[in-house]
Amino acid sequence: MLTIGIMRIDVGRMFGLPPGLDPDLLRTFVLIIEGGSFTRAAERVGRTQSAVSMQIKRLEDLLGQPLLVRTPRGVQPTPQGMWLLERARALLTLNDEIVGNFRSPPMVGTVRLGTPDDYALNWLPKILARFAEAHPAVELDVTCMNSDVLAQQIQDGRLDLSLISEGQEPQGWPTQRIWRGPLRWVGSPAHALHKRDPLPLALARPDNSCIWRNAALSALRAQGRTTRVTYNSATQTGCFTVALAGLAITVSTPCTLPQGLSWLGEAEGLPPLPEMGILLVRHEASLNVPVADALAAHITEGFRRAGSSDVPMAA
Template sequence: MLSIPPGLDPDLLRSFVLIVEGGSFTRAAQAVGRTQSAVSMQIRRLEEMLGQPLLLRGARGVEPTRHGLWLLERARRLLALHDEIHSTFRQPAVAGAVRLGTPDDYAMRWLPGILARFAGSHPAVEVEVTCAPSHELVARLAEGELDLTLLSEGNEPPGSRIRWLWRGPLYWVGTDELARRRPLPLSLASGGCSWRDAAITALDKADLPWRVAYTAASLSGSLAVALAGLAITVAMPGPLPDGLRALGPAEGLPLLPEFGIGLLRGPRTPVAEALAQHIEEGFELETGYETRLRA
């Protein structure tokens, strides 16, 4: 008689995915509202069902095995479909439209995963995203044109209540050859950008001559100029195109300060609050992953 294998419990797969993404049993347990021992037992059950080890504890936290990596991609797809089915056949708790602002520098780095998860859990919500410099987004929020916005530190209105989501250093990005040129050719955003101000202040304090060779409206534009070998630019930690690398004192450049990414809300509505919660959770998850990478 043909034996039918037991079905995979979505709860087991969800705990597995959360552990891999957060690098921690504790963080995953908090996300699903279970104890750490209960989540550990879930993973043991999953490994027993599949007959292969899925996770390893290493110096950087919990990491997937070869079989775990294979499962991760498929578990994400299965859970997305599971959540879509579930949300489609239930009355959505939140519906309507929400207008989110973000600097272009953060859109590709942070938002894809956040917005995808939000769409899966809130299918009746329409998200309108506006990319612009931080100071423009703050002005639009004040005018009622946005419901909430991400912004770079240094652009927050006086006395505003900011939820700071991330903090880390800025880096010079380019090539060794460009770093040796004097005056130093720069590709920066236009006036009003806190990254631009930080770069110029650091160079002036170090008494290094510089010139703004290119003005780009976005980080992708500045990276394209740097990749062409025409100027260096400033970026936050993260993946860089092949041919570029982070530069610093070893290349004769001054250290750049840390900066923060904040979330500023307008009038609170159920739709805006739901998206704000997803953004905060997404940044917390990414911050935990980066902490492991720097360990």
């Protein structure tokens, strides 16, 4: 329970949770699911595995439901655990924001963020909104460019941090992989473009610097398909526009597709595509700078919430 003046805020009740629910229990519960094991969670919270097991037992006793089950794939949530997971994450975020707001002085300054336009559209709106709400005095300077351009701007010191497609990152800079997942085909279900020969494609610029373009063309060549790139765009928005018009198919990482587009794949005779990674690259001068560190933490957490894999990489 939090008291502000004469106003009392029951954070747990806001999320339909029992009174007296300890945030530490919820944090351990979330970490177990994210890591798939009690051992990994114990390492992250600095406790023994038996202590973590006792925390989960306390949580299950308090809620009166089993929350976790061991499977060959690791520890998985039960249906009741899945219901709790989203609410636990929201409650922990609110808890941390309240505590941080009262314990830390207001953060001020400017942070320069780079991102390709497709990542900006698919991932950043909620992340930046939460950051702005938590740090209203911080100014955000966002630059949308292609990954190769952003990599150069990091090296030139024109950006503090940037999202960059894995494989196009500048060498020797502090780098963290914050997401890895499949590249997928996208097209209009109203047009049977996948049946055409040559296959019409809308892809990024034809200078061999786009990993998505290279992956799509390589997969089709391996399948023996003939292709014709009918549209070259520096942005995903441009590729989606052509796909919506029924002129070509394109590729994308998982996202919310515009109405009129659908995911395509094996059923349409298209080859599987490789996984792609998204990196968070920092300029050395931005390390240990509070505003840059705070934004990096928000970005990492936002991708984690979306099912990302937070895998550190060597600098």
